[in-house]
Amino acid sequence: MTRDLISATFAHTDTSSTTDLLPRPVKGKLGLAAGMDKDARAIQGMAALGFGFLEIGTVTPRPQPGNDRPRLWRLLETREIRNRMGFNNEGVDAAVARLQKLRSTKNGRSIVVGANIGKNKVTANEDAPSDYEICARKLAPLVDFLVINVSSPNTPGLRDLQSVETLRPIAEVTKRAGSKAAGRDIPVLVKIAPDLADEDVSAVAQMVKELGLAGVVAANTTINHTEGPGGVSGPRLKQRTLQIVSQLRAQLGDDHTIIAVGGISTVSDALEYLNAGADLLEAFTAFIYEGPAWPGKMNRGIAQVTGR
Numbered sequence: 001m002t003r004d005l006i007s008a009t010f011a012h013t014d015t016s017s018t019t020d021l022l023p024r025p026v027k028g029k030l031g032l033a034a035g036m037d038k039d040a041r042a043i044q045g046m047a048a049l050g051f052g053f054l055e056i057g058t059v060t061p062r063p064q065p066g067n068d069r070p071r072l073w074r075l076l077e078t079r080e081i082r083n084r085m086g087f088n089n090e091g092v093d094a095a096v097a098r099l100q101k102l103r104s105t106k107n108g109r110s111i112v113v114g115a116n117i118g119k120n121k122v123t124a125n126e127d128a129p130s131d132y133e134i135c136a137r138k139l140a141p142l143v144d145f146l147v148i149n150v151s152s153p154n155t156p157g158l159r160d161l162q163s164v165e166t167l168r169p170i171a172e173v174t175k176r177a178g179s180k181a182a183g184r185d186i187p188v189l190v191k192i193a194p195d196l197a198d199e200d201v202s203a204v205a206q207m208v209k210e211l212g213l214a215g216v217v218a219a220n221t222t223i224n225h226t227e228g229p230g231g232v233s234g235p236r237l238k239q240r241t242l243q244i245v246s247q248l249r250a251q252l253g254d255d256h257t258i259i260a261v262g263g264i265s266t267v268s269d270a271l272e273y274l275n276a277g278a279d280l281l282e283a284f285t286a287f288i289y290e291g292p293a294w295p296g297k298m299n300r301g302i303a304q305v306t307g308r
Contacts, residue, residue: 024144026112026280028052028299029306030270033261033282034116034147034191038089040098047111050296055282056095057116058149061134063091064120067154074288075227079265080234081285082227086154087118092138099142114145116191117174118152125157125166133173140178140186148174151193151220153231159193164203171211187214187257194219194240194262201244205251215257217282218244234285238263242276249277265290267301274306 031053032046040056047054066088073082089095095115102108117135119128136146148170150161161167171190178186190213192204208216219241221231241262248258260278264270265286273281287294 024112026052028295029274029302030264030281030283030295030298031055031112031259032287032295033284034058034149035083035085035284036287040095040102040113043098043102043111043113044108046295049292050294050299052299053112053114053144053280055114055116055147056143057089057147058087058118058152059089059092059095059115059135059139060087060118060120061092061123061131062120063094064088064122071230073228075232075234078235079285079289080232080236081288082225082230082232083221084154084230086121087152092117092135096138096142099139103142112144113142114147114189115139115143116147116149118149118155119158119161121155125160128161128166129169129173132170133177136174136178136186136188137181140182143186145187145189145214146174146178147217148188148190149220151191153193153221153223162192162196162200162204164207167204168207168211171207171213175211175213189213189215189217189257189259191217192219192244194222194237194244195224196244198247201247202251205248208252208256213256215252215259215279216248217259217261218248219262233262235263235265238269238272242272245273245276245278264298267298267305270298270302271305274302 032051034055034057037056043054067084067086071084117132119131123131152158175188221233222237223231225232245258245260257279258277259280259282260273261282264281264283270281
């Protein structure tokens with residue numbers, strides 16, 4: 001799977017006038033990050049607000065309630081979010097039913113949708129590949145790309161799966177099962193945490209190249225804070241995630257896609273990421289603070305500056 005096939009045009013090399021993820025047009029470089037539309041309920045509405053593409057989930061094989069409430073807090077002084085949601089979702093079959101309905105309409109088929117997949121809390125780490133295989137097999141025929149989530153801090157032991165030794169079998173089965181079910185080479189990306197050391201980022205990048213994965217989503221929430229349990233998203237992620245994006249681009253070359261997420265609030269933030277090597281962008285926290293007009297405003301602003 002080459003970056004030409006799955007990736008958007010981006011500021012630092014490409015001069016074409018269209019933005020593509022797969023052969024399908026992406027209506028803007030900024031998409032909705034996973035975590036908001038967990039159950040594929042709001043895809044058309046979010047697309048109408050101006051997001052160029054969407055990532056649903058995290059979806060797990062079986063429904064699960066997530067962690068006890070309260071589990072989401074606004075950090076008003078820094079315009080950030082702390083969450084300890086715990087993969088609350090209705091399970092893969094509920095997501096599949098909604099995606100089937102979405103894809104039955106012309107407008108629904110036109111929206112680029114990815115699925116962020118994870119394991120159930122009760123699944124032991126050694127059995128995790130089977131959970132990712134189930135989600136990949138059921139979702140791949142209905143989505144444009146898959147994202148392996150091993151970086152949420154809110155499922156006990158999940159981040160342990162970021163080590164290449166445990167991540168490799170998950171990536172292999174996700175790619176194999178997803179492509180077989182979809183009848184095409186479905187792009188598979190890995191979502192990593194901003195708290196990974198540089199050498200671990202390098203190890204993930206090397207694995208992505210070896211397995212022919214599509215690329216990396218960088219990065220998830222951080223646990224490097226004193227706000228309480230859970231992960232924090234928002235502006236404090238930006239500098240570290242910019243470093244990770246730059247490192248990934250240097251190691252992955254031009255043949256893999258990087259989707260950057262973390263602290264993107266302004267067009268200037270977006271351009272920093274694009275110039276660091278990101279192909280596409282995702283956001284969540286700024287949308288909560290800025291409101292429904294924000295994604296369209298951002299994508300128009302990005303397009304005005306980049307010419308696409």
